[in-house]
Amino acid sequence: MKKLINNPELVVEEMLEGIVKAHPNYVRQVSGFNVLVRANSPVKGKVALISGGGSGHEPSHGGFVGKGMLDGAIAGAVFTSPTPDQIFEALKAVNGGAGVLMVVKNYTGDVMNFEMAAEMAAMEGLDIEVESVVVNDDVAVENSTWTTGRRGIAGTVFVHKLAGAAAEKGMDLSEVKRVAEKTIANVRSMGMSLTPCTVPAAGKPSFTLEENEMEVGLGIHGEPGTHKDSIKTADEITTHLLDKILADLDYSDSEVAVLVNGLGGTPSMELYIINKKVNEILSQRGIKIYKTLVGNYMTSLEMAGASITLLKLDDELKDLLDAEADTPAFTQV
Amino acid sequence: MKKLINNPELVVEEMLEGIVKAHPNYVRQVSGFNVLVRANSPVKGKVALISGGGSGHEPSHGGFVGKGMLDGAIAGAVFTSPTPDQIFEALKAVNGGAGVLMVVKNYTGDVMNFEMAAEMAAMEGLDIEVESVVVNDDVAVENSTWTTGRRGIAGTVFVHKLAGAAAEKGMDLSEVKRVAEKTIANVRSMGMSLTPCTVPAAGKPSFTLEENEMEVGLGIHGEPGTHKDSIKTADEITTHLLDKILADLDYSDSEVAVLVNGLGGTPSMELYIINKKVNEILSQRGIKIYKTLVGNYMTSLEMAGASITLLKLDDELKDLLDAEADTPAFTQV
Numbered sequence: 001m002k003k004l005i006n007n008p009e010l011v012v013e014e015m016l017e018g019i020v021k022a023h024p025n026y027v028r029q030v031s032g033f034n035v036l037v038r039a040n041s042p043v044k045g046k047v048a049l050i051s052g053g054g055s056g057h058e059p060s061h062g063g064f065v066g067k068g069m070l071d072g073a074i075a076g077a078v079f080t081s082p083t084p085d086q087i088f089e090a091l092k093a094v095n096g097g098a099g100v101l102m103v104v105k106n107y108t109g110d111v112m113n114f115e116m117a118a119e120m121a122a123m124e125g126l127d128i129e130v131e132s133v134v135v136n137d138d139v140a141v142e143n144s145t146w147t148t149g150r151r152g153i154a155g156t157v158f159v160h161k162l163a164g165a166a167a168e169k170g171m172d173l174s175e176v177k178r179v180a181e182k183t184i185a186n187v188r189s190m191g192m193s194l195t196p197c198t199v200p201a202a203g204k205p206s207f208t209l210e211e212n213e214m215e216v217g218l219g220i221h222g223e224p225g226t227h228k229d230s231i232k233t234a235d236e237i238t239t240h241l242l243d244k245i246l247a248d249l250d251y252s253d254s255e256v257a258v259l260v261n262g263l264g265g266t267p268s269m270e271l272y273i274i275n276k277k278v279n280e281i282l283s284q285r286g287i288k289i290y291k292t293l294v295g296n297y298m299t300s301l302e303m304a305g306a307s308i309t310l311l312k313l314d315d316e317l318k319d320l321l322d323a324e325a326d327t328p329a330f331t332q333v
Numbered sequence: 334m335k336k337l338i339n340n341p342e343l344v345v346e347e348m349l350e351g352i353v354k355a356h357p358n359y360v361r362q363v364s365g366f367n368v369l370v371r372a373n374s375p376v377k378g379k380v381a382l383i384s385g386g387g388s389g390h391e392p393s394h395g396g397f398v399g400k401g402m403l404d405g406a407i408a409g410a411v412f413t414s415p416t417p418d419q420i421f422e423a424l425k426a427v428n429g430g431a432g433v434l435m436v437v438k439n440y441t442g443d444v445m446n447f448e449m450a451a452e453m454a455a456m457e458g459l460d461i462e463v464e465s466v467v468v469n470d471d472v473a474v475e476n477s478t479w480t481t482g483r484r485g486i487a488g489t490v491f492v493h494k495l496a497g498a499a500a501e502k503g504m505d506l507s508e509v510k511r512v513a514e515k516t517i518a519n520v521r522s523m524g525m526s527l528t529p530c531t532v533p534a535a536g537k538p539s540f541t542l543e544e545n546e547m548e549v550g551l552g553i554h555g556e557p558g559t560h561k562d563s564i565k566t567a568d569e570i571t572t573h574l575l576d577k578i579l580a581d582l583d584y585s586d587s588e589v590a591v592l593v594n595g596l597g598g599t600p601s602m603e604l605y606i607i608n609k610k611v612n613e614i615l616s617q618r619g620i621k622i623y624k625t626l627v628g629n630y631m632t633s634l635e636m637a638g639a640s641i642t643l644l645k646l647d648d649e650l651k652d653l654l655d656a657e658a659d660t661p662a663f664t665q666v
Contacts, residue, residue, distance in 0.1 A: 260355075268629070272391075
């Protein structure tokens with residue numbers, strides 16, 4: 001296992017300390033818990049957003065804690081849902097009196113543990129209004145190793161951005177939730193991988209690929225996708241992923257935001273080569289690109305691969321997409 | 334070779350097209366040349382900054398074209414210096430009448446070709462005042478495969494940021510050059526790698542490492558470093574790199590900017606684990622960290638590894654470091 005780590009059992013704790021040391025103006029850690037919140041949390045009177053899940057997807061989610069996106073992020077063990085008590089601490093730390101929206105990726109453990117945390121808050125008589133949304137943007141497979149229904153992958157970042165902007169504008173909890181659900185309804189993704197990745201505590205890859213083989217439609221924890229195939233060109237792969245996405249939602253005559261997301265081990269060069277083809281295909285289909293993001297937003301440790309996300313926009317979503325954001329991993333003026 | 338590409342001979346051209354399609358508000362391509370300039374180039378009356386070198390180091394340098402950093406970036410073939418005629422086109426495209434500073438990493442081919450481009454501009458009688466600086470921040474080795482003297486690596490990003498801020502503030506060419514040289518005098522870096530990388534046109538790694546082996550002090554093209562060694566912990570590696578850096582320049586009682594740079598295939602998690610140790614060591618030495626950057630700034634395709642950069646600051650450099658920047662790969666408010 002070739003990793004720049006110390007103790008495989010402490011990678012999350014050491015990473016969080018490194019994040020806080022790097023970005024003290026943005027985030028602080030809730031003492032004793034693997035939870036990052038804004039340095040100035042709670043923000044009084046603002047709806048707070050929290051998200052989280054297993055670690056290994058950085059910069060998701062801690063890198064998006066800051067103005068215009070999240071208020072808090074809970075970091076589970078690598079590829080493992082955070083525990084309810086950690087999420088409960090996040091709820092308490094970010095609550096500014098206007099309620100908390102939990103943005104949950106659709107994995108069975110995450111959905112269960114976030115709900116349990118909300119129940120803990122209610123049972124303890126804390127006066128925190130809690131709502132949640134579940135992101136399920138991955139069009140590849142209906143059910144998967146850890147999922148009933150579709151998985152939540154890189155499209156989640158658009159939910160953070162748009163619902164975060166809604167909260168920053170002063171919308172109330174029901175409105176922020178409406179924006180999150182509208183974003184979820186309009187976002188679709190699909191990914192592929194050239195290599196597996198290794199969870200530090202496991203010490204070996206969770207699956208294998210031959211030298212000329214790729215996995216299409218896999219999940220961000222290396223869950224099986226639709227099929228293995230011999231490696232195709234970037235253009236062929238992009239065409240396949242976009243075909244699946246475009247078949248799932250009617251994007252005709254619409255404007256979209258594009259996210260070409262790297263899974264952690266993919267050079268920026270390759271992501272931009274994919275983006276070139278995304279542009280060609282969408283142009284041919286009469287779909288107008290309003291904004292494009294290219295980079296590592298929702299990763300799977302050192303996995304080499306990429307996902308493509310399309311978000312169908314209307315005027316409200318465009319406005320929220322364009323709003324300022326300032327976080328460790330995403331700043332927009 | 335596991336890469337998301339189409340034609341190995343066209344990766345740079347296709348990448349540049351993908352960058353322009355993603356970021357049309359930031360950059361445009363100089364027609365017929367592998368040169369990206371600001372969308373609004375030339376900026377009248379402002380000193381312009383250009384940089385460049387071989388491709389494969391993205392987001393360096395095209396990702397840093399924008400307000401507060403570069404005006405133009407020239408993309409050579411992968412790990413190959415751009416040709417003088419490409420650089421010449423960049424000079425013409427960015428010149429706003431106040432002169433151009435060329436920020437060159439210290440590789441023999443780069444230094445020669447940038448100088449030839451400046452001579453071409455003079456010979457053609459173009460009224461462009463051109464100055465250049467050469468970045469040589471890598472403390473690992475004195476000479477290397479493609480270098481006389483020290484190599485320029487990730488510290489170059491600080492030169493882009495600080496000299497770019499100086500130009501944006503309206504300083505004249507001699508002052509912007511002074512800031513760049515001051516930054517170079519105060520910046521030191523060193524890197525290491527767990528894996529090699531593969532130049533697309535070559536199709537195989539340029540060197541090999543055993544399963545438990547790392548290369549210490551290597552260059553960003555995989556040039557040999559100081560030695561191969563068995564893989565150590567992140568703490569031990571960080572300590573070694575910082576020892577070399579701190580032995581090279583007196584940082585005592587000073588404030589520094591830190592860059593923990595990923596080489597392309599390294600998860601964010603590992604970079605932050607390194608940053609934790611950087612903080613511990615600098616704190617023990619009484620060196621105060623003013624600002625920290627963590628991420629992929631100067632990469633070597635998909636290489637797994639990292640470099641550490643320290644920039645010694647004074648009030649002027651702090652002010653320039655804090656100035657706003659807005660580019661595809663680095664935005665700061």
